[in-house]
Amino acid sequence: MKVKYWPLAVAFCAMCIGCTTLKRNDNPAAGQELSAASLQPLGRYLVNKDQNLELLSSAAHVGFRFEGTQVQVIASAPYAGGHSYLQYEVDGMYQKRVRVTGQQDTLVITAPAAGKHTVWVYKTTEAHSGPLVLHKITGTNLAALPAPKLPLIEFIGNSITCGAAADPSEVPCGTGEYHDQHNAYMAYGPRVARALNASFVLSSVSGYGAYRNWNSNGPTLPQVYEKVDFQAHNLQSWDFAKFTPKIVSIALGTNDFSDGDGKTPRLPFDSAAFVKAYVGFVQNVKAKYPQASIALLSSPMMNGARRQTLENCLTSIKNQIDAAYPTSKPVALHFFKPMQASGCTGHPSVAEHGIMAAELEPFFRKLL
Structure with a gap:
């Protein structure tokens, strides 16, 4: 049974903001690149030998900003036959859970209108399910968001x-x-x-x-x-x-x-x-x-x-x-x-x- 737990505003926003998981051979318009290693995670993580960011613990998360209508998150679940999940917010509104499979998947996030936007990406699963690996972000006017100065x-x-x-x-x-x-x-x-x-x-x-x-x-x-x-x-x-x-x-x-x-x-x-x-x-x-x-x-x-x-x-x-x-x-x-x-x-x-x-x-x- 599907559990309905989002408020109406979130549901409306979910209709406005879409995502598509692309396979490794797709090549969306990239623009600028933001290295995942330059992101500032909250939760347990490590930067691996390839300088990719491994989110380890449940709900470990990173934030970034972009400008325009579209941004891409390049991620992977680098274990044979395995997969992971991420979840994300756009401009403070929760969107959805996305399956990540193989050596490279691209999450394309489309905002409802041009302008400046913020995104927070969360690891859905726990450490024992394997890391969610972030490779890079591609888009326009990208910048990593620092951890909020909150308790x-x-x-x-x-x-x-x-x-x-x-x-x-x-x-x-x-x-x-x-x-x-x-x-x-x-x-x-x-x-x-x-x-x-x-x-x-x-x-x-x-x-x-x-x-x-x-x-x-x-x-x-x-x-x-x-x-x-x-x-x-x-x-x-x-x-x-x-x-x-x-x-x-x-x-x-x-x-x-x-x-x-x-x-x-x-x-x-x-x-x-x-x-x-x-x-x-x-x-x-x-x-x-x-x-x-x-x-x-x-x-x-x-x-x-x-x-x-x-x-x-x-x-x-x-x-x-x-x-x-x-x-x-x-x-x-x-x-x-x-x-x-x-x-x-x-x-x-x-x-x-x-x-x-x-x-x-x-x-x-x-x-x-």
Whole structure:
């Protein structure tokens, strides 16, 4: 079922601004070129040996301006048989999600009228689905947009934070590949940030937890957090000096409580191990961002006794961190109202991410 979540103004704008994905042999009128390496990303990224920009984390994004009616974004998903997705805004209006395939695809963006325009391009999928590679922008009077001078919120979490399995509007649930239903732009974190006029980065991995994962004992999110792409085998670390969040939101626990696939041996949930690992992770985050406020979120997908146990654990974590850092701002807690998620594989849908964002907005507004 297609989820209708755009306001009428956005829908009208979507009729005015079109895009076409061209294959590598097409040659649209180019004009000037803007190197992707000269863009200024928000989110995790790296510049590869070919001087192309690899957007790594969910909703990692870059902005640029152009003049005229048309601009081209040259991108790729450089892995055999693979594909990625990007999403984009034109002049502050969300447009659509676009599939990127192969060594070179060209997204042609057409504005409704001549003049000066701004574009923001977002990676739709998560780090474990592979990078979205940007090669260059071609158009007229191009310039990279700097990261907005707004308070920054880092959202750490799992598949819910990624916006995974939320959007079956183009590829129905149960078909395609896991990342075909991702929609990072419409996940709760980016929506909260936009509502509060804040910037955001997502540091999230599907299936990962604080002391164990959905179907394994690790590596967990705390164990891969310092890796540039959250993958344990990568020797490259992320440079935490690139961004300084005002708030770090952490939402872990859903996967720690999971029963897994029923095939892999799974011990009962261990509250002490969960709290110990979570406390250690918060301490690591505080060491990197000593001035940031820490917010701990529960899970909207948990109900009953498990929900109560998670809330008790988070309260214990808050108390331990507050006691260890008496001069810091107290850890903030938010316990989600439970929901019966209707997205793919029991995840929140795009519409339900909107409900979560609306619930979180006053909570984060107070922290800002």
